[in-house]
Structures are given as structure tokens and as C-alpha cells.
Amino acid sequence: MSTTTSNRSRTAALVLLCAGALAACGAPGGAPAAGTTTSTTTSTTTGGTTTGGTTTGTTTGGPADGAEAAADRALADLARQRGAQAVSTTPATPDHPELAVLAATTGGTSTVVTLLARDGATWRTESELTAAAPLLAGREGGAVEWRRLTGGFAADAVVYLRGGTLSSGVDAVVARREDDGGWRFVPLEGQHEGVATADDVYAADPLFDDSSTFVTREQAGGQVVVTYWDYAVGADVAWFTKSPGPRPQG
Structure with a gap:
């Protein structure tokens, strides 16, 4: 059994901070908040290949501003810039930095999932993946969860999407952090007949x-x-493969 990694209290604070940034700065793409400067280089995904980039947020303030507060403000500013509908972080470990997910529906039909790693008071983009379904932004419990599913040093990011009628309207993708710092959606072997395994990354109504x-x-x-x-x-x-599941009691 593995333990789910979460940082719910800090994520909740970040959501409030992001909401404040949106209110103060207007619609995504507007001017940054006073005292905050941010430079962003995004990564792109083309034909299933992800190319990484660097995302940096630098916050200037009084001497009381520590690295934690500066990093929170930088992440909130990035979330505002990208129009993120979900923001979630996981604590740092001895092997990996603190990680974050920004998720936003684009064009009403797909979701951009931006995966970042903290570097002091700034954040760098490790991968930007695109899921072919809108984000399930109003999901109770949040649209993003951190789970220990693949045995990696870092927790896996579970992002919930709007599914079809077969999956009760709920799908999810599981993003795994590889040893080189890149991320990928993990496919489910043989989940849907006629779908190539590499493309079969949408878990139907998962629990x-x-x-x-x-x-x-x-x-x-x-x-x-x-x-x-x-x-x-x-x-x-x-990938994820089908398991016999628990044995019946008898």
C-alpha cells in the first residue's frame, strides 16, 4: 500500500491567492499585480512530443517576504496568466522539488495541463500536456489530485476531465514524472477496443x-x-495493465 501525497491546506491557500490575483488583475493575460514581474517561456506539445521550457515568476516585496510567500505569489501570478481553473501543489521530497499543476480548458474542447517544479522563489515548466476533453473544474474534492500510482519518486498528478455517458461523465488522466524531469500521460493497456494504447490515456470514472x-x-x-x-x-x-483485483472473501 502506498500513501497519497497531498498538500491540501497550502493548495487551498494558493487557490485563494490565485483568486485574489484574478480579481486584482482582471482577465487572464492582463497586467501583473503591482510589485510583481513575471517572465514566462511556455513549452509545447506537438504530435505527442513534449518540449520543455522555463517559467519564472519573481516577486518583489518587503523584507518579511520569505521564499515560501514569494513562491506562492509567483505561482498565483502564473495561474492568472494562464487562466488556470485548477491549481495544486505537492510538497518537496529529498529526491524531488516541490511540484505544481496548473490546468485550464482551452477552446472549450481540451485541457492544457502545465507541470512545474519549484526553484527557490520561482517555478520552472517541466512539461505542458494537452488532454482532449474539458477540465471537470467543478468536481467535489478538486479537479487535481496527487496519488502514488506508478512507484516513481514523485507523486502522480490525476487530472479529472469531462467524460462521456459510458463513464458517467467523468474521465481522468494520470501524469507521471519521469527520471529526466519530463512528464507523460500514462496509458491504460487495452481499455478500449480499437484505440491505440499510446492514445488510450483516459481512465473512465476512476476510483x-x-x-x-x-x-x-x-x-x-x-x-x-x-x-x-x-x-x-x-x-x-x-503503462497500467488490468489486474485481477481483490479476491472474494470465502
């Missing part, structure tokens, strides 16, 4: 607990089909 195994649920013929998933690494692939 998580504190373990590395999770389930997806789909409606079929008036019944709910439940499938268990575990992360597996093969010779050339690393």
Missing part, C-alpha cells in the same frame, strides 16, 4: 484509495463494469 491499484467504471448494457488497474513496466512500455 482511488491509498493503494497503487485503482478501478475504472463503465456502463454497459445497464450494468456497471468495474476494472482494476496496476502500473507495470515491460521491455518497451510502461
Whole structure:
């Protein structure tokens, strides 16, 4: 069993700070707040290939402003610039820096997921991934969760999306941080017939607990089909594969 990594209190504070930045600065793309300067170089995803960039937010203030406060303000400013509908962070570990996710629906049909790592009082963009569905921004519990699903040093980011009728209107993608600092959406092997595994990254109505195994649920013929998933690494692939699930008591 693994333990879910969360930073809910700090994330909640960041959401409030981001909301304040939006109110003070107007619509995304407007002028930064007074006393704040930000330079941004975004990364792009083309044909399934992600190219990284650097995102830097520098906040100037009084001597009482520490690195934590400066980093929070920088992240809030980046969220405002990108029109983020969800902001979530996870604490630093001895092996990895503090990480953050910004998620925003673009064009009403897709979601841009920006994954960042903290560097002192600033943030650098490690990857920018695009999911082909709108963000489930109003989800109870938040549109982004941090889970330990793939056994990596860093927690995995679960981003909830609007799904179809088969998945009760809820899908999710799981973003994994690789050893080189890049991120990718982890596919689910054989989840949907006729869909290439590399493109089959949308978990249908998933349910998580504190373990590395999770389930997806789909409606079929008036019944709910439940499938268990575990992360597996093969010779050339690393994905979620179907698991037998818990054994019946008897």
C-alpha cells in the first residue's frame, strides 16, 4: 500500500491567492499585480512530443517576504496568466522539488495541463500536456489530485476531465514524472477496443484509495463494469495493465 501525497491546506491557500490575483488583475493575460514581474517561456506539445521550457515568476516585496510567500505569489501570478481553473501543489521530497499543476480548458474542447517544479522563489515548466476533453473544474474534492500510482519518486498528478455517458461523465488522466524531469500521460493497456494504447490515456470514472491499484467504471448494457488497474513496466512500455483485483472473501 502506498500513501497519497497531498498538500491540501497550502493548495487551498494558493487557490485563494490565485483568486485574489484574478480579481486584482482582471482577465487572464492582463497586467501583473503591482510589485510583481513575471517572465514566462511556455513549452509545447506537438504530435505527442513534449518540449520543455522555463517559467519564472519573481516577486518583489518587503523584507518579511520569505521564499515560501514569494513562491506562492509567483505561482498565483502564473495561474492568472494562464487562466488556470485548477491549481495544486505537492510538497518537496529529498529526491524531488516541490511540484505544481496548473490546468485550464482551452477552446472549450481540451485541457492544457502545465507541470512545474519549484526553484527557490520561482517555478520552472517541466512539461505542458494537452488532454482532449474539458477540465471537470467543478468536481467535489478538486479537479487535481496527487496519488502514488506508478512507484516513481514523485507523486502522480490525476487530472479529472469531462467524460462521456459510458463513464458517467467523468474521465481522468494520470501524469507521471519521469527520471529526466519530463512528464507523460500514462496509458491504460487495452481499455478500449480499437484505440491505440499510446492514445488510450483516459481512465473512465476512476476510483482511488491509498493503494497503487485503482478501478475504472463503465456502463454497459445497464450494468456497471468495474476494472482494476496496476502500473507495470515491460521491455518497451510502461503503462497500467488490468489486474485481477481483490479476491472474494470465502
